[in-house]
Amino acid sequence: MVRKTACKKTGRQLKSLSDKFVALQASEKHCIEIQESLRCAHQQLLDIIEFFPDAILVIDGNKRVIAWNRELEEMTGIKKKDILGKGEYSYSVPFYGTRRPILIDLITTPNQRIEGTYNYIRREGEVLYAEVFIQSLYGGRGAYLWIKAAPLYDIKGEMAGAIESIRDITLRKKAEKELELLNEELTRSNKELKQMALRDPHTGLYNHRYLIEVLDAEFERSRRYNSPLSLMMIDLDYFRSINDVYGHQFGDKVLRKFAVFLRKTVRQYDIVVRYGGEEFAVLFPGTGRARAIYMAQRLLDDINLQDFGSHKNSIKLKVSVAVASFPEDKVIKSADLIEVTDHMLNKAKECGGNRVYSTLDVSAPKPLPALNGGGVSRMRILQEKLQKLNKSANQSLIEAIFAFAKTIELKDHYTGTHVERTVHYATSIGSKLRLPREEVLLVRQAAILHDLGKIGVSETILQKSSRLTSLEFEALRRHPKIGADIIRPIRLLHGIIPLILYHHERWDGTGYPFGLKGENIPVGARIIAIADVYQALISNRPYRKAFSKAKALQMIKAGAGSQFDPRIVEAFLDVIREEKKKT
Template sequence: MNRRVDNTNSFKNKLQGVNKIGLLSRLGMCGKKSSKFFYIMSSIHIVIVIIQASGKLPVEFRAVTGIFEIGLSITLSYHFGYMGMFQSLITNGLASIRLYAISNQIRAVLASEAGHLTGNLRIIANSAPGLLVNLSAARIAVMIVSIMVAYSYEQERKYINKLEWLACVDGVTGAYNHRYFQTKLEEEINNARYRSSSLAMVMIDVDNFKKYNDTHGHIAGDRLLLKTAEIFMEEAREQDIVCRYGGDEFAILMPDIDSKGILSMIERIRKKFIGFLDTEEICLHKCGISISAGYSIYPKLARDKDDLIMQADSALYQAKNMGRNNVRIYRDVFEDIKTFFNSDERQLLGGLRALLGTVSAKDKYTLGHSERVMDYAVRIGKAMGLGSERLRLLKIAALLHDIGKVEISETILNKTEPLTSSEIKILRRHPMYSVDILEPLSSIEMLIDSIKYHHERFDGKGYPTGRKGKEIPLEARILCVADAFDAMLSDRPYRKGMKMNDVLSELRSNSGTQFDPETVKAFLNTFDTDFDSVSCVELN
């Protein structure tokens, strides 16, 4: 327990050092206003002190200005702490010394030249030095009050700073919390816009954290998150901002950086994280722990704050569904394919993009799934020697193959229990719904057929028509393999994704029944080693 407290304190110190720019900038406007107020108050105070010291004012006015001078001394200490106190000590200290010196001078004059005075004049003369000594003591009292007021202010300020800190920092990891992340992201976006610079957002997730947490308990899980945050803090630049986004997800805001710098930082994090997993503390309980990351960059890819979050999150989701333990940059696949269409077809593409966005809103899995199927399909198509035109149409077909799900109820798409027979029938209509939606592109027969028949099986037991073998267009057979491959690999509301080697084994065992053997063979040949041993950093 003590070790955890020590670690948390060390994180606090690191955050104060590494990310102090972030925390202070949030209070920067307040600080500027406070400094301006201090300069105004100090200037007035100094002017009054100079006027008082000149002796040019009548005694009556000097008494009034003296009240203002003492009031400003205490006010400076109250509002500005030790900084105001030092000015109060200097001015009141000098005044106290001067008043005491004058009292001694008067006493000397009275002793040598005022011995002839009698009666009330003698009493008044004898009282004058004492009055000045009392005024000198009053200035010392003001100095003491200034010290007490300044001390009270500083203690209050420390307490407020502590509350500010607690409001901005996650209690488990010591990283900034989600509340601060939202505030800071808005500021950094505005700064990037003002300076015409960039802002990258990296989303990092601890793979299989829930399993580790459930197996070894929340204390062990918190310790893992704590160490993970420490690694992020150590490898981040001074201007970077490390936040716990939620659960086992972290977000790092990185101003003025390109993809090369981002990947370099993530690679350093990955190596240090792997080293941590090999320590005695955790090596016996890894539970498949690794890290996946996704990132995007404003304004190169994202248009605003919400866009940046969505894109980084989407890239992370893709990284995790590519088998975890890798990193992905967000990409807009519609930008990739729009050059394949003429001007009239591009207008249609805009509508299809909106429809696919609607599907994605109903089922987050679908859009990322379509993008991944596109990558796998192109990978298979290249392995099977398809020409550039067929690869182009295959790419479009893969992206749009599930667009018919826009007609399917959200309750069916996201149902966690087994579907009923009637619900299965509804879901199996989506290839025909896709064909209806894509009717304006019906002149591209291969594109439509690829989408229409991608759920047919090689043994004829598929849908919607029951075609089999080579009756199924090759592109549809390719989509069938790519679609099933990603579906087995991905987490769904009703089940966890399978491990890569298990997915590859499933493809082998169903080759010749569900899947075209030639397509499966071509796809498997693209894996020259077990997927789990592939480098964690894969670029699009």
């Protein structure tokens, strides 16, 4: 009985053990199936990483490389068999040539110095984004990279490593650069097109459209800051006849030459515009009416001295000039400034042209004494004589010059005797300065005629023994311009016009008629200035007795650097010393 019971118990135990063994076998099989499934999943993940279009780097918690895909092999030239399992920043060597932290390491350990090596870096939560150029990649060809790094966690939620995807964006960067260059080129082209739309293609000056735009802005600025603004308009008189006689090609050349001349003559910040056809305009920011009229008159005088055209054909231009100003002319908007200037220009043309006209001329001032006492009639008679003289092919230039000088002597005996000595000193100074023979000849001719303009000054002023009034002195100051106007029709004498026109300018810029300064005064005019003043000082005048030569020389020396060119003063003193030795 006992034995039978023991057998039954043993049988149950064996069956239990058998059941457990079967269960264990099933469990082991399940584990094998799970392991196989995990292995397959792992392999699939490795395959995905391997064939992923971006380069992929994966490191474990000990910073050992556990994934290095085909794209990364191609990028760095390092095979996975040579890098898998390696740590101690070995994965940075193919990129930077040294062991150092890279973006994937910054996931766990921020490093500002390393972050500074990237062109761009951004953190979004636990994910890092960066952009960098690395020269060593692709065998030294280099590449721009867009990099993304993120942490990897185990099933317990603990960080087990990190993954970094690296995308080659070189082609994109190249396309972006090309697009940037195209945009720059487009911007530049648009700017050039805008400039072309605002410029006259024939002369290169700004056009009417630009003037309207800039005038609105400048007028508003002048009104806001209470600063003056002036507009000058210039119309080439009888220009259609130039086209008719010489042809439109020549007329176009004259317009281009005039545009260049105009740009050079005005100030750098003045705005020069071809207003249309043969009309030009100049905008003078920060310039009041008095200064604008002075500049316009100076421009007119300079134009009258210039030749325009080509070497084969050149002509003198006559122009009408008008000036209007804010606030003096009480204009309230920019369009009014144009309207007033245009109206004044028509007035100038109605008066015969070749003059400057402004609202001040609407009620004409009384004539200066310079034109009283028969001055105008004598000027007209003399100009008529000179025009006839210019047509006489047989009369020599020198004879003409001396004929003019004698004309002056008949009016003012002092002027006649004064001229002879002035000519002597002027030519001696020119020779002492070793000027070319042709220039010395011009100085001689100009010295003979330097006071020719006194023919247009009243005799009562020239012979007055008392102090001149301001009006009388103003009339006398006009004689250089009168002289230049008289001989302007004679082409052979054009070379001496600047010497006559500027011989009363001073080295320090305080002379007349234009206030030229220093080297801007022609050297011939500077020479005549010294010879003229010295001869005047040692001569008796209606209002004073002559100074001694010693006193006159002392006064000339004192004027060096202010009234006179110091170099020419020294040359003059040498001439005087040499003459003393000869006597």
